[in-house]
Amino acid sequence: MTSKEIRQKYLEFFSSKGGSASGGKSRGHVIIPSASLIPENDSSTLFIGSGMQPLVPYLLGAKHPAGTRLVNSQKSFRAEDIEDVGDSRHHTVFEMLGNWSLGDYFKQEQLSWIFEFLTKEINIDPKRLYVTVFRGNDEIGIPRDAEAVEIWKKLFLSAGIEAKDVDNSWENGLDDGRIFYYGDKNWWSRSGAPAKMPVGEPGGPDSEMFYDLGADLKRHENSPWKDEPCHVNCDCGRFVEIGNNVFMEFIRTEKGFEKLPQKNVDFGGGLERLTMVAQGKDNSFETDMFEHILNKISMLSGGKVYKDNVRAFEVIADHLKAATFIVGDDKGILPSNVGAGYIVRRLLRRAIRYGRMLGITEYPWTKEIAKIVAHDYGDVFPELRKNIDFVIEEFKKEEEKFNKTIEKGLKEFEKFSSFYKDKDWKHLSDFSDVGKKLFDLFQTYGFPLEMSLEELSIKKIYIPIEKMYKEFEEEQKKHQEQSRTASAGTFKGGLADASRETTKLHTAAHLLLAALRKVLGDHVTQKGSNITAERLRFDFSHPEKMTDAQKIEVEKIVNEAIAKDLPVSCEELNLDEAKAKGAMGVFDSKYGEKVKVYKIGEGSDVISYEICGGPHVERTGELGHFKIQKEESSSSGVRRIKAILE
Helix, strand or coil: HHHHHHHHHHHHEEEEECCCCCHHCCCCCCEECCCCCCCCCCCCCCCCCCHHHHHHHHHHHCCCCCEECCCEEEEEECCCHHCCCCCCCCCCEEEEEEEEEEECCCHHHHHHHHHHHHHHHHCCCCCHHHEEEECCEECCCCCCCCCHHHHHHHHHHHHHCCCCCECCCCHCCCCCCCEEEEEEHHCCCCCCCCHHHCCCCCEEEEEEEEEECHHHHHHCCCCCCCCCCCCCCCCCCCEEEEEEEEEEEEEEECEEEEEEEEEEEEEEHHHHHHHHHCCCCHHHHHHHHHHHHHHHHHCCCCCCCCHHHHHHHHHHHHHHHHHHHCCCCCCCCCCCHHHHHHHHHHHHHHHHHHHCCCCCCCCCCCHHHHHHHHHHHHCCCCCCCHHHHHHHHHHHHHHHHHHHHHHHHHHHHHHHHHHCCCCCCCHHHHCCCHHHHHHHHHHHHHCCCHHHHHHHHHCCCCHHHHHHHHHHHHHHHHHHHCCCCCCCCCCHHHHHHCCCHHHHHHHHHHHHHHHHHHHHHHCCCEEEEEEEECCCCEEEECCCCHHHHHHHHHHHHHHHHHHHEEEEEEEEEEEEHHHHCCCCCCCCCCCCCCCEEEEEEEEEEEEEEEECCCCCCCHHHCCCCCCEEEEEEEEECCEEEEECCC
8 A cells, every 4th residue: 555545545534424433423524735834923833843733723712614623634844853864764854644623523533533544444453553541640630541541442352452551661561551551741732741831732631553563673672772661652663653642622721721612633643654554664764655765866876775875865865855845835945044944954965965975976966856756745735846946946056055165164174073083072171162163164164063963973073062052052043143134123014114105115015026926937926025114125036136127127017007006905815715816825724714815906907916914005006116226135045125116
């Protein structure tokens, strides 16, 4: 069974009208699209890391227009897993299969359905399934999840398995158990354990499902944990989590934990891991999800074999797939030295570095992996195919930049490492400004910190890590403060205020975007703006400097629209309605949310149709004469125009 078949089976299973489990209740979920990888109106995280993240308002009680039963496959990214890639099961980008009940069904239906899906639809052997449940927490007044335990026992018994429940397995081992109690590990919230949850955060007990890869693999016996009790949540590698059923029914308040207005179910299961176990593998990189990518890496490296170069192959495959998903997103993030852009740059440069280690000399080569990712995933995530030319161009530029600097960086690193080679890391005085020097290597030569640490590890040179990280982060913060643009003094939509002149320039910005797309192409999207009463600053995606002729043509189009004295109108629509009517904007899965859509023009003469918070003038004739003062680079793949109204 291929990964595509597993994904489709999951969506069809939960959206179907049948259902032999739970008294034949209809499963009847509505399939919703994946949200963008880049969160909207959420500054707490750089990327979407789970399927539930875009759905939090509905878990808290807001009504979702698609109903109370939802299912999808959400593209997700977790930067914290970058260092773990290379162990045969960790990925930075992955698909999270998810189904939700928003105050509809609860534990009985969810556990019955997911057990049926795993054992009947994708034929996972129930004898290899193990589950965990919440053991309760007296401090927050929430008891042991006895209900889930009883449901699981009946489900396992239906498959001919006596399911024993076991506590303290981290001390006593498996003890022939099938159901295991844990504390914080079986409590889910975005903040983690109950004690870490802020007021207003939803959460609840969960029930995780694990697959036994088999004691015959001898992972435990040959690991650093050989003398520790083996249990489903240990790190020996024998058990792999394949899904988590979250019963989200609580919210943290000033008084403690209280019940939400509705009981919710939030299930998440990684497609990569489900595919791995369904295909009888113990390594997710050996599934069809990475087959074409690994084959291409082998070709590019002159025939080197994955099994002989596991870490290098996996880092390249994962990182370039992740970078393709991020840059190829409709809200695409480009490589840079700050924020999410730094993560993209780190992924690309780490992959390029491992490519050098494999002896890949072809240039440019990273684009070849991007093409495969777009081909393999384009049916599910069509934005990858739509944006592939843009991705290829950005990969080429980043590869060229890195290749130009890495040789110089390696020479400087050799000087750095030679200086510290014979020093004792315990003597902090011997490591003056070590973090600052490593940041200078990164900032000046594009030499990422993790690459420096890997090189130091290879050379067996040890440095005081805590001191280094502290200094590095201090230098990075200084740089970010110096590099930050358009973040201070901005108002809704990038406006500094809501004065008359600022409002006029805001409307001009809409005309400017329409003109840029007409002159340069449909790849142009807004990447940021800062508007004051004096001038307009507008960032947009475009790979190269505009010609004088192009700037003149853009000015002409904008001023023609002004001269026509076109009406500016506004209507409130749901996001799905706005999308259906062709409004410009980046959409996620928050269906039902009302947005303002501003239209400039009418009838067959509509110049701009954009989602925007406003404010705007009533007619374009109020604007005056539009003049571009400057066009320059803002960051890699992003240009900036400064303009005024005369």
